[in-house]
Each structure stands twice: as C-alpha cells, then as structure tokens.
Amino acid sequence: MAERDGTSESLGTVVVAGLANLAIAVAKVVAGxxxxxxxxxxxxxxxxxxxTxxxxxxxxxxxxxxxxxxxHPFGYGKESYVWAFIAAIFTFVVGAGFSITHGINTVRSGVHSGEYLISYVVLAISFGIESVSLARAVRQILRASRKRNITPARFLRHxxxxxxKAVFLEDTAALIGISVAxxxxxxxxxxxxxxxxxxxxIVxxxxxxxxxxxxxxxxxxxxxxxxxxxxxxxxxYRELSSLPMVDRVDTLLTMHLGPDDILVAAKVDFRDEATGAEIEAGADQAERQLVARYPNIRYVFLDPTRTRQP
Known part of the structure; x- marks a missing residue:
C-alpha cells in the first residue's frame, strides 16, 4: 500500500517536533x-x-x-498504535515520574536554585521553538478538519x-510547562x-x-x-441504504485498521427481485460510492441476507 498523504504529512510534523524537542532538551538539561x-x-x-x-x-x-x-492481509496499521502506546507509557514513567519525584525532593530540601538568568533565556528560546512546532501541528489539524467539514476539536477527539494528536498535546503541554517553570x-x-x-x-x-x-x-x-x-x-449507513436494489441494511460494522484505513462490513437485504448480477453490481457501486465520499475506507464487505421475519 502506498503511503497516504495524511501519513506523509504526519511524518513531517513528527520530524519537526522531534528535532525541536532534541535541541530544547539539551539546552534545558544544561541550564537545569x-x-x-x-x-x-x-x-x-x-x-x-x-x-523519545x-x-x-x-x-x-x-x-x-x-x-x-x-x-497480515489487512496491513500493519494497528502496529502504529502499539508504538504510540509505548510512547505514552514512556512519557508517563520518565517525564511525569521524574518531574513529580524531583519536585517533591526540592520542596523537602529547599535547595537554592542558583543562577536564574540562563534558565530564563533557555525557557524563552524553548517557548519560541515549541510554538513553531505547535503551529505546524495546528495547520495540519485545521486542514484535516476542513476537509472533513468538522470542527478541529471534533477532529482531535475522533x-x-x-x-x-500526540504532537499537538505534547507541544501544548510543553508551552504550558515552560510557562509554569x-x-x-x-x-x-x-x-x-x-x-x-x-x-x-510537580505541576x-x-x-x-x-x-x-x-x-x-x-x-x-x-x-x-x-x-x-x-x-x-x-x-x-445512508449511502448503503440509498442504493436502488437495497431494501434495508440490517447490520453495519466499522473499524479503524490504522490511521488511514477503515473496514466496513454490512449485512444487506437486497430486493427480492434482484438478480445475482444486480447484487454484484450493487455491491461494486456501494464500494465506489463509499470510497469516493470517504477516501480512508479501504475494505468494503457486503453480506446479502434476508430480513428476519417477526
């Protein structure tokens, strides 16, 4: 499967954020x-x-x-969620764990911070760099939400x-963290x-x-x-129900197979007079219509079935 435009753009966003964070990390550790x-x-x-x-x-x-x-007939899309989950755990253990523990120790010991100027300078520079990284993520979110005709907040949720989502939340948290520091x-x-x-x-x-x-x-x-x-x-559901040879859609199941791939499976009751050829044509038409409206739909499986009698 060729790399989708969304994946390519996300790669660019991640690379920019990674390089920015690497430079900032070195400066902050030295200043700290x-x-x-x-x-x-x-x-x-x-x-x-x-x-990391x-x-x-x-x-x-x-x-x-x-x-x-x-x-792996449906591809490796779900593997991306495994690595993203590991990234979340790393943030939890290393970032949050160190910050809270070190903060508690400082509150208890009351050790003097020393020179302040270098910290202020590094924080100011870091704020500027993080803002650039966040701006790129925001632009990608705005483009994606406009393309789907939904609000940016709704796009981030779904x-x-x-x-x-990780880059946006981490960069936003970074700007808040810099302000708190x-x-x-x-x-x-x-x-x-x-x-x-x-x-x-601690905060x-x-x-x-x-x-x-x-x-x-x-x-x-x-x-x-x-x-x-x-x-x-x-x-x-409406696309499938609108097909002229379809009486009703009994069951509709969907699932994300990866960031750019969606599976659609449905039990469809075709009209009794529909021939085998018409059912095949209808299934092909349904797939073409769904992919045209939702380009991320990768697989469409329709199961012709009779409506259950009461």
Missing part, C-alpha cells in the same frame, strides 16, 4: 544542571521524554504504513491518527523560597501525567478496534 532548578530539570526531562516519544511516533508511522502481506522560577527568586520551584516541577509532572493518560486511552481504544465516529457511521 547549572542553575540547580527543579522546574528547569523537570522541563529538561519533559523535553527528553517528548524527543517523537522517535517512537516516527517508528509507528513507518511500520504502520507497510503494505499488506499473506500473514481522529485515528494518534501521532498528530518560568512562574516557579520567578516566585522562587522573588520570595527566596524554593517551595515555588519544587511546586512548579509539570502532573501535566505530563494527564497527556500520557489521554494518549494511552486513545491508543488502547484503537488497538481493541474502534468504530468510526457517529457522523461518519450515519453517512455510510
């Missing part, structure tokens, strides 16, 4: 080590976790886009492309109390915890076999 700031080191851990996540998401997209073979540093400098620096670190950890939980839940749902959104389900 020099200053001794808990919030700064937590932000460093945050960026390290994000960089982007590598895993890149792996997810590449491996998930492999063509079908005899052993999209099967968990990589773009800056606030914690500022309050610690003004009051001379390292409690604020430690609390900022950053909790923020990462929320992002990891959202992404893990989304990937688990898709791994189990999530149906298409209700609006799309209704559209598929």
């Amino acid at each position: 080590t020099i200053s001794g700031s808990a919030a700064m080191l937590s932000e460093g851990a945050h960026s390290v976790a994000d960089t 996540t982007e590598v895993l998401l890149f792996t997810a997209l590449r491996r998930g886009a492999r063509p079908a073979d005899p052993e 999209t099967a492309d968990t990589t773009i 800056a606030a914690g540093l500022g309050l610690a400098q003004l009051t001379g109390d390292e409690l604020w620096d430690g609390l900022a670190s 950053i950890g909790l923020l990462l915890l929320v992002v990891a939980a959202i992404l893990a839940r989304s990937n688990i749902s898709l791994l189990v076999g999530r149906a298409v959104p209700p609006q799309m389900y209704t559209g598929i």
Whole structure:
C-alpha cells in the first residue's frame, strides 16, 4: 500500500517536533544542571521524554504504513498504535515520574536554585521553538478538519491518527510547562523560597501525567478496534441504504485498521427481485460510492441476507 498523504504529512510534523524537542532538551538539561532548578530539570526531562516519544511516533508511522502481506492481509496499521502506546507509557514513567519525584525532593530540601538568568533565556528560546512546532501541528489539524467539514476539536477527539494528536498535546503541554517553570522560577527568586520551584516541577509532572493518560486511552481504544465516529457511521449507513436494489441494511460494522484505513462490513437485504448480477453490481457501486465520499475506507464487505421475519 502506498503511503497516504495524511501519513506523509504526519511524518513531517513528527520530524519537526522531534528535532525541536532534541535541541530544547539539551539546552534545558544544561541550564537545569547549572542553575540547580527543579522546574528547569523537570522541563529538561519533559523535553527528553517528548524527543523519545517523537522517535517512537516516527517508528509507528513507518511500520504502520507497510503494505499488506499473506500473514497480515489487512496491513500493519494497528502496529502504529502499539508504538504510540509505548510512547505514552514512556512519557508517563520518565517525564511525569521524574518531574513529580524531583519536585517533591526540592520542596523537602529547599535547595537554592542558583543562577536564574540562563534558565530564563533557555525557557524563552524553548517557548519560541515549541510554538513553531505547535503551529505546524495546528495547520495540519485545521486542514484535516476542513476537509472533513468538522470542527478541529471534533477532529482531535475522533481522529485515528494518534501521532498528530500526540504532537499537538505534547507541544501544548510543553508551552504550558515552560510557562509554569518560568512562574516557579520567578516566585522562587522573588520570595527566596524554593517551595515555588519544587511546586512548579510537580505541576509539570502532573501535566505530563494527564497527556500520557489521554494518549494511552486513545491508543488502547484503537488497538481493541474502534468504530468510526457517529457522523461518519450515519453517512455510510445512508449511502448503503440509498442504493436502488437495497431494501434495508440490517447490520453495519466499522473499524479503524490504522490511521488511514477503515473496514466496513454490512449485512444487506437486497430486493427480492434482484438478480445475482444486480447484487454484484450493487455491491461494486456501494464500494465506489463509499470510497469516493470517504477516501480512508479501504475494505468494503457486503453480506446479502434476508430480513428476519417477526
């Protein structure tokens, strides 16, 4: 199977986010080590976790886009959710775990943060770089939502492309985390109390915890076999029901096979007078109409069946 446009664009978004996070991670870790700031080191851990996540998401997209073979007749799309789930767990363990633990230790010990200027400079630069990465993700989301004639929020809730969702949530969390770190540093400098620096670190950890939980839940749902959104389900049902040789659609099942692949299976009651040739033509017409309206539909299976008598 050739790589779809959506997958190609997501690859670009992930690469941009990964390179941005790598540069930011190095700068934050250096600044955190020099200053001794808990919030700064937590932000460093945050960026390290994000960089590793982007590598895993890149792996997810590449491996998930492999063509079908005899052993995997529906392709490898669901493998992308396995790697994306691992990325969410990594964020949970490394990013959130380190930030919360380090923040608690700082609150208890009250160790002085040291030089503040380098931390402020790195945070300001990081904010700018993260904004560029987030802007690319937002542009992709806006294009995709316009193409589907839905709101961006609805697209994010229902999209099967968990990589773009991950990049958007992580970049958004990164900008919030940078702001929290800056606030914690500022309050610690003004009051001379390292409690604020430690609390900022804990808040950053909790923020990462929320992002990891959202992404893990989304990937688990898709791994189990999530149906298409209700609006799309209704559209598929109406397309099948509108065929002239169809009396009714008894059962309609849908499932995401990957970020760009959807399976549709239905039990269809064709008109009693329809011949075998007409049923075959109707099934072919149904597939052409569905794929024309929803390009991500990859497989359509129709099972001719009689309506059950009461």
